[in-house]
Amino acid sequence: xxxQASLVLRDGTTLDDLxxxxxxxxxxxxxxxxxxxxxxxxxxxxxxxxxxxHESEIPKSGDFIVRDMAEDNVIIARDRDxxxxxxxxxxxxxxxxxxxxxxxxxxxxxxxxxxxxxxxxGDFIGAxxxxxxxxxNNVDKATLGLKKARVHLYGGLIFATWNIDGPSFDxxxxxxxxxxxxxxxxxxxxxxxxxxxxRFVLPCNWKVPxxxxxxxxxxxxxxxRSLMEGGVMGGTAESIYDQAPGMYGVDVSCEQGHSLRCxxxxxxxxxxxDVPFEGKSVEERLNLLTPPGITKEMxxxxxxxxxxxxxxxxxxxxxxxxxxxPNILIAFIFAPRTDGGSSGALALHTYVPxxxxxxxxxxxxxxxxxxxxxxxxxxxxxxxxxTGTSGTIEQDDADVWPVIMRNARGGVSKHMTLKxxxxxxxxxxxxxKGGGLLYPGFTKDDTQWNWWMAYHKLMSEA
Amino acid sequence: xxxxxxxxxxxxxxxxxRGLSSRKRVPLGSEIYNRLLETLYDEAAALDERRFDDWIAxxxxxxxxxxxxxxxxxxxxxxxxxxxxxxxFDDDYTSILMRTGRLQKSAWAEDPPSRCRRFITNVRVGECxxxxxxxxxxxxxxxRSRGDNPHNExxxxxxxxxxRAVDGGGYVLAKREIIVDQSVLxxxxxxxxx
Numbered sequence: 001x002x003x004q005a006s007l008v009l010r011d012g013t014t015l016d017d018l019x020x021x022x023x024x025x026x027x028x029x030x031x032x033x034x035x036x037x038x039x040x041x042x043x044x045x046x047x048x049x050x051x052x053x054h055e056s057e058i059p060k061s062g063d064f065i066v067r068d069m070a071e072d073n074v075i076i077a078r079d080r081d082x083x084x085x086x087x088x089x090x091x092x093x094x095x096x097x098x099x100x101x102x103x104x105x106x107x108x109x110x111x112x113x114x115x116x117x118x119x120x121x122g123d124f125i126g127a128x129x130x131x132x133x134x135x136x137n138n139v140d141k142a143t144l145g146l147k148k149a150r151v152h153l154y155g156g157l158i159f160a161t162w163n164i165d166g167p168s169f170d171x172x173x174x175x176x177x178x179x180x181x182x183x184x185x186x187x188x189x190x191x192x193x194x195x196x197x198x199r200f201v202l203p204c205n206w207k208v209p210x211x212x213x214x215x216x217x218x219x220x221x222x223x224x225r226s227l228m229e230g231g232v233m234g235g236t237a238e239s240i241y242d243q244a245p246g247m248y249g250v251d252v253s254c255e256q257g258h259s260l261r262c263x264x265x266x267x268x269x270x271x272x273x274d275v276p277f278e279g280k281s282v283e284e285r286l287n288l289l290t291p292p293g294i295t296k297e298m299x300x301x302x303x304x305x306x307x308x309x310x311x312x313x314x315x316x317x318x319x320x321x322x323x324x325x326p327n328i329l330i331a332f333i334f335a336p337r338t339d340g341g342s343s344g345a346l347a348l349h350t351y352v353p354x355x356x357x358x359x360x361x362x363x364x365x366x367x368x369x370x371x372x373x374x375x376x377x378x379x380x381x382x383x384x385x386x387t388g389t390s391g392t393i394e395q396d397d398a399d400v401w402p403v404i405m406r407n408a409r410g411g412v413s414k415h416m417t418l419k420x421x422x423x424x425x426x427x428x429x430x431x432x433k434g435g436g437l438l439y440p441g442f443t444k445d446d447t448q449w450n451w452w453m454a455y456h457k458l459m460s461e462a
Numbered sequence: 463x464x465x466x467x468x469x470x471x472x473x474x475x476x477x478x479x480r481g482l483s484s485r486k487r488v489p490l491g492s493e494i495y496n497r498l499l500e501t502l503y504d505e506a507a508a509l510d511e512r513r514f515d516d517w518i519a520x521x522x523x524x525x526x527x528x529x530x531x532x533x534x535x536x537x538x539x540x541x542x543x544x545x546x547x548x549x550x551f552d553d554d555y556t557s558i559l560m561r562t563g564r565l566q567k568s569a570w571a572e573d574p575p576s577r578c579r580r581f582i583t584n585v586r587v588g589e590c591x592x593x594x595x596x597x598x599x600x601x602x603x604x605x606r607s608r609g610d611n612p613h614n615e616x617x618x619x620x621x622x623x624x625x626r627a628v629d630g631g632g633y634v635l636a637k638r639e640i641i642v643d644q645s646v647l648x649x650x651x652x653x654x655x656x
Contacts, residue, residue: 101533101535198531226568384552392561
């Protein structure tokens, strides 16, 4: 028997009524329900690790950026000791935002309302007219700092959580870390964010793009048919459904809800040239098809930073797209260019909730720090042209998500269900080295269902 | 009228841009001004009416078409808010052809199409150093109606263009920098050109 979930909405609906674990369905109502949304703010976004940015955005002491942890605005600042600090951008005095700019450099953050001042790590410095003790007569200054989040840097990515004593970042990642490392921790100097993120708002609930980030590979075939018709994925308009390019591989996942789609390099390579991979060494394969963002010169770094098994996977069946629960999409994709190059595109998105009916799409675009300038230039162009605001892939998603959202509001429609019944079931391919939940073959609903199970687990815990 | 694309996430390398960079003004009402204004109106009509081939014919093969992101800045950096390290559009002639080709074939975005009105105002013109090239700065106000939504999506921007006179009369667009006013776009995609 499944354990009963503890969340009950005011009208008596339980979490198990909304997420039907026996039939693998989710009520469309979850996409717009205000009460559920307020629980999500507390049970998910105040509890789990959230991606905020990359440390290349704040290289110097005093550098800061401002971002959102769901609807809580935070300051991300580098202190003199080099540490990265995440603090709530709310003055503990009268609730004003302490930092009004989106980015800059300040050794001291002073609230413009009454002048309370804080260090980059959030510590309270003092209020103006010190002799009058405007911070309070009997209050210890140490208690008046900006509220501090717990911070973890992973491959330079800045993660934070309000769950101070909760799971460690490694516990949060779980078995998917082995695969994520192949993307984020593979080179000596790591990734670099190429510029501040693109930001735009979509009229839909954060879970509409959220559940897709649980490695919905299937939608690519229809919604993103222009990739096939353009020949980018090796198919043609006529053969989309027969050949189903990009649909076969190994989807990897874990109970924490993260996932990645791993696609055979040999099939990807056929987009460029008809050379068989068989009998080629790992190094030869990497040279034939360097992973997106990597140059031939950087290949020795892969062997240095990853295990032999991880490098072999990167050379044979590299992870390319996927997500981290709850609201991160990963796209580290091959991107053949019209000029014949294939430098790739490396993008991460966060889907930041802005109320039950709105989500902010934040698009972070990367390159390897050690990549040549021209390659960084090409990769910026690849990513902007394919992802985010004007990206030809995600233009299509942006036309679908708000429509699902409108349906979720209908008195009848909201009782429709999202179906995750095309399941493969965990199966370990022969000779597979990594851990986690594995789904070889055609991409199915397993990884997205795991995303909903991670959602269900957190929402059950008060 | 050049800009540098620098690969760095740290924001302080941006420049402040004010007014026309050209020192030789082409006065309002002069023949060249009128013809350029007419060209902008023709371009807006081609885009509003989704006549992409007509629009492509107005573009130069050496086109640079970019829309840098905008940020909220304070203090000494308060006017350094155009971030030329990251873009909403970062295109050239070839990639624009890829985009328009897709929109006429297999894209789901803009099928059904949104109904757009591009209002072009506040046009200022100067002569560039190269003969026959003109710096044309205009304001864009885009109203975009989608599906059965009675509320239009909107976008305002300044466009900093270089238009080049071509043999046989007329002008082609050689450069466009679109400076959007929102740091967070309220438009759910940019499947339309600005």
